[in-house]
Amino acid sequence: MRTVKQVSDLTGISVRALHYYDEIGLLKPSEITETGYRLYDDEALKTLQQILFFKELDIPLKEIKDIMSSPYFNKMQALENQKKLLILKRKRLNGLIDLINKTLKGEGTMDFREFDMSEYYNVLEEFKTEHEDKVIKTYGSIDKYNEFIEKCKLKEDEIAKAAIKQYGSIERYAKAVKNNLNNITTSSLEEQFDKFKKDCIEDKHPKLKELFKKLTTDLSKNTSSNEIQEIAKEIVNTAKKDYEFFKSDRGDDYWYYMANLYSIYPGWIEVVDKKYGSGASKFIGEVLKKCPGTKLPKIEELYNKLTSDLSKNHYSKEVQEIVHEIADETKKQHQDLKVDDGENYWGYTAELYLSNATYIKVIDEKYGNGASKFIGEALKFYSENSK
Incomplete structure (x- = not known):
């Protein structure tokens, strides 16, 4: 058993912080003596170590408590996930150090702040806290939602680039995600x-x-x-x-x-x-x-019309008129659902049709070989000439 002072000396965590952890129920002492001294055994120290790993990942204490008190919490799995995230953090810090070194040498650099995804992750964590029932219903459990967030962190650069491409900035993207998540919870x-x-x-x-x-x-x-x-x-x-x-x-x-x-x-x-x-x-x-009662939505009719002849010029007046109708109908759908689709939605969407392997496979199977490329080029032309 160790006293609060001994635990503080061992871990570098202040006595005051350990008292606070006890008050909020995050880390209870293993035993309290008759004279009121808090004592901690090895199991409590392991729990403290787990808490410190979470803190290193900038997770708020309240959320750490919620995670660790969950009946689904698995210590070994948590350690594996924390290891992955800490490696990512190390990689990011190394990148920032390299960036500073290049700046000190006078080399041209870009502003690294635009790729700071912390605001986006804050939105996801806030949604989890405020709408736990919705998260569990959609993802199956809080742990699975946490896994989703961790997977996002593994693809952070890819998500950041896509977000900037569609929304202009990570800040704008985070606000849109928050808006869209809130609308999901209020929509019936x-x-x-x-x-x-x-x-x-x-x-x-x-x-x-x-x-x-x-x-x-x-x-x-x-x-x-x-x-x-x-x-x-x-x-x-x-x-x-x-x-x-x-x-x-x-x-x-x-x-x-x-x-x-x-x-x-x-x-x-x-x-x-x-x-x-x-x-x-x-x-x-x-x-x-x-069944005749199952009617094809207008947006589906328009895409059928657009891909009816893939030999046409994607920038022709005929094709671009159809694309314009598609854009109008999509805008109405997004307004009905209160979806914030970003300032460059069509430019970003065009790129998906042109370069995303999954999109290309699905679209070509649906409309014919080369359809995804045709749609992508038509949408790209529309995006570049409708601003």
Whole structure:
């Protein structure tokens, strides 16, 4: 056992700080003597070491306490993550030292402050503190959300460059992220989607329960047949009648994207297949997609129109008029959802179509070989000539 003074001498942490850690419940002494002296055993010192690792990463004491008191907290995993982050911090400090040395030698340098991501991370941490229930619902647990933040730190340079490209500065990007996260928590759209999905899976809507059961009785049937499409028509009409968000101005769009979940979203496919049988989700998705009540959103129609002939000049008047319509429709969508998309949204988006391997693969599969490059060049031209 060690006294507060001995722990202070060993660690360099002041006696006052150790008393404060005790007061806030961050680090309790292992034992308190009859005369009121605090004593700390080896296990308490290990906990203190863990706290100091977190402090070195500039995490506030309140959050350190929340993390370490979580039932999901894993000491060894935390050490592994802290090691990665400290290595990153060392790398960053080495970079700053190199920058100072170059400046002292009179070499040309750029302002390193524009890549300071601390404000962005503060937004993510603040969101976690203020909306813990939302974080757990979206990510599964606080630990998984913390892993997401750590992954962001591993790709810090990449995120910083993209943020500056789209928003002009990290500060502007951090404000946009905060705005968008807050709008997610105040928007009822996701809750309404979740309610519809839950009602379908848990059979809380009697009519839909009957219709989906009838639809999936035989998954070998032709999805275009009159029999199957009659059931699909009833499903669409029932959903649009009984759920308010399918009756809103963008209700048809929301229904289209909901119907698409059955075909493309792995998590939803797994749940639906478990309920109705292997292949049921994609069967339902194909059926609903063919139903006249599932209308293609305007933005999808415009992209189909844009890529209908990939041999056209991307800067031609005809192509640029379509791109202008796409920009207008996207702006309306973002305004409806209160999304801050940055001052150079289209320039940044164009680059994704031109250089992001995932974008290129998905878009080329959807619209044809070379479609991603075509869209990217069209959007880039629009971005450069519409400012």
